[in-house]
Amino acid sequence: MTPTALTTSELGATGLKITRVGFGAWAIGGGGYEGGWGPQDDEDSIAAIRHALALGVNWIDTAAHYGFGHSERVIGRALAGVEPRPYVFTKGGLPEGPGRTKTRSLRRDSLLREVEGSRERLGVETIDLYQIHWPVPEEEIEEGWSTLAELKERGVVRHIGVSNFNARQLRRAQAIAPVETLQPPYSLIDRRIEVELLPVAEREGIGIIVYSPMASGLLSGAMTRERIAALPADDWRRRAEELREPQLTRNLELVERLRQVAARHDTTPGAVAVAWTLRNPAVNGAIAGFRRPEQVDPIVAAANLTLDKHDIATILRRK
Numbered sequence: 171m172t173p174t175a176l177t178t179s180e181l182g183a184t185g186l187k188i189t190r191v192g193f194g195a196w197a198i199g200g201g202g203y204e205g206g207w208g209p210q211d212d213e214d215s216i217a218a219i220r221h222a223l224a225l226g227v228n229w230i231d232t233a234a235h236y237g238f239g240h241s242e243r244v245i246g247r248a249l250a251g252v253e254p255r256p257y258v259f260t261k262g263g264l265p266e267g268p269g270r271t272k273t274r275s276l277r278r279d280s281l282l283r284e285v286e287g288s289r290e291r292l293g294v295e296t297i298d299l300y301q302i303h304w305p306v307p308e309e310e311i312e313e314g315w316s317t318l319a320e321l322k323e324r325g326v327v328r329h330i331g332v333s334n335f336n337a338r339q340l341r342r343a344q345a346i347a348p349v350e351t352l353q354p355p356y357s358l359i360d361r362r363i364e365v366e367l368l369p370v371a372e373r374e375g376i377g378i379i380v381y382s383p384m385a386s387g388l389l390s391g392a393m394t395r396e397r398i399a400a401l402p403a404d405d406w407r408r409r410a411e412e413l414r415e416p417q418l419t420r421n422l423e424l425v426e427r428l429r430q431v432a433a434r435h436d437t438t439p440g441a442v443a444v445a446w447t448l449r450n451p452a453v454n455g456a457i458a459g460f461r462r463p464e465q466v467d468p469i470v471a472a473a474n475l476t477l478d479k480h481d482i483a484t485i486l487r488r489k
């Protein structure tokens with residue numbers, strides 16, 4: 171694949187032209203905390219980022235919460251001296267508490283501290299997109315969103331968005347300042363946003379980047395019962411409902427149908443899962459997580475994979 175081959179999309183009204191698949195940097199935050207992914211080799215992470223950029227991927231999504239700054243620090247290392255650098259999107263609102271635990275604050279002073287930490291770790295002067303990670307505590311949404319509007323106004327960040335907001339919370343933010351982007355979960359096993367959020371966001375011209383398009387690796391084709399049983403103790407997926415019965419059997423059957431479709435297109439189940447999210451006209455980009463360089467090619471290929479009616483019928487077939 172050549173760098174110019176990836177298709178792009180206008181991210182809402184931001185003016186950013188993003189590749190349809192972006193690099194998700196949660197897993198490269200590593201393990202050792204509640205949201206951790208087990209041990210991760212930073213050199214693998216850096217190689218994966220550089221490989222994705224070499225293929226033409228032009229944005230990275232991270233958060234201060236991922237490894238409590240570790241993901242951002244690794245991205246900073248990977249991007250040192252890279253010109254032109256990709257767009258860097260990060261998030262705040264889950265500052266670190268004692269003993270590597272997550273706290274939740276959308277207070278102005280807390281977000282101002284967080285954004286400074288992110289800039290420093292990422293090594294960027296201006297963050298391209300700053301997002302509220304979760305609408306929690308709910309009563310602080312207005313203070314948090316006003317703070318992001320202020321950061322944009324001051325030029326500390328270029329664009330502002332929200333993640334994990336529902337339509338009602340989105341409207342609350344919109345009453346203060348325009349929400350430029352939305353980052354919800356979306357995959358074949360989590361289609362909740364199709365009912366209300368996607369139509370509302372599309373109508374309002376909000377850019378949409380969806381997360382966990384492969385259900386955090388479950389739909390990649392590489393997840394088996396044996397692998398699930400052997401996941402490291404500090405991989406959060408050990409506690410995930412989707413990887414437990416009765417859902418697991420159903421989800422692995424879905425992977426087999428993705429495999430059939432993948433065979434038709436000479437690609438992988440994971441790429442088909444990602445391409446399925448991109449089929450929705452409201453979705454601008456899918457954020458796919460990578461931990462090693464060899465994982466990147468088969469999934470980035472999803473940016474250019476078009477599924478037909480026959481493929482969709484196979485994927486959605488019920489017993």
Ligand SMILES: NC(=O)c1ccc[n+]([C@@H]2O[C@H](COP(=O)([O-])OP(=O)(O)OC[C@H]3O[C@@H](n4cnc5c(N)ncnc54)[C@H](OP(=O)(O)O)[C@@H]3O)[C@@H](O)[C@H]2O)c1
Pocket residue numbers: 193194195196197231232303333334353380381382383384385386387388390391392440457458459460461464465466468469
């Ligand atoms: N805003 C939020 O609250 C939120 C929440 C979740 C995620 N996100 C964002 O969305 C991004 C993506 O979500 P995600 O990381 O949960 O899930 P994902 O993209 O659905 O799955 C990523 C995982 O799939 C596996 N994988 C990737 N390529 C593969 C390949 N070619 N073959 C086999 N396995 C492969 C890797 O894990 P293994 O190799 O370990 O299986 C990888 O970490 C995150 O990195 C983050 O930026 C945001």
